[in-house]
Amino acid sequence: RTTTNIIEKAILASDLGLTPNNDGTNIRLNIPPLTQERRKDLVKVMHKRLEEAKVSIRNIRRGAMEDLKELEKEKMISEDDLHNGQERLEKLTTRHIEQVDEIGKRKEAEIMQV
Structure with a gap:
């Protein structure tokens, strides 16, 4: 669970314009x-x-x-x-x-x- 939070923060900080959806065990990305x-x-x-x-x-x-x-x-x-x-x-x-x-x-x- 802590790993998904770390990954989510890294995705948000990546400046790629992606918004992760974290349900605790999985991270879903809506790629525009x-x-x-x-x-x-x-x-x-x-x-x-x-x-x-x-x-x-x-x-x-x-x-x-x-x-x-x-x-x-x-x-x-x-x-x-x-x-x-x-x-x-x-x-x-x-x-x-x-x-x-x-x-x-x-x-x-x-x-x-x-």
Whole structure:
């Protein structure tokens, strides 16, 4: 029973426009038809989540860059290793952000398709 309450709260907080009906053991969702306006709303939510994903990727990069600089400062890696590591991190970051963008484009086309 407490699990259904937690699930209900998560659905309400999800910003998906769903209204759960909780009878104590089951949760029923009335999913509204996808109107053009609703599709645009879903795309906005998706873009917000995509931006959050990109920020997370950049934060991971920043943390890794700080770790590399600390290792170089403590003479555990050379300056060349630092630069090589930074280049590799930048390439990885760019690749993952491009993947997020590509997934977003495909999903947006899927959502907007009637």
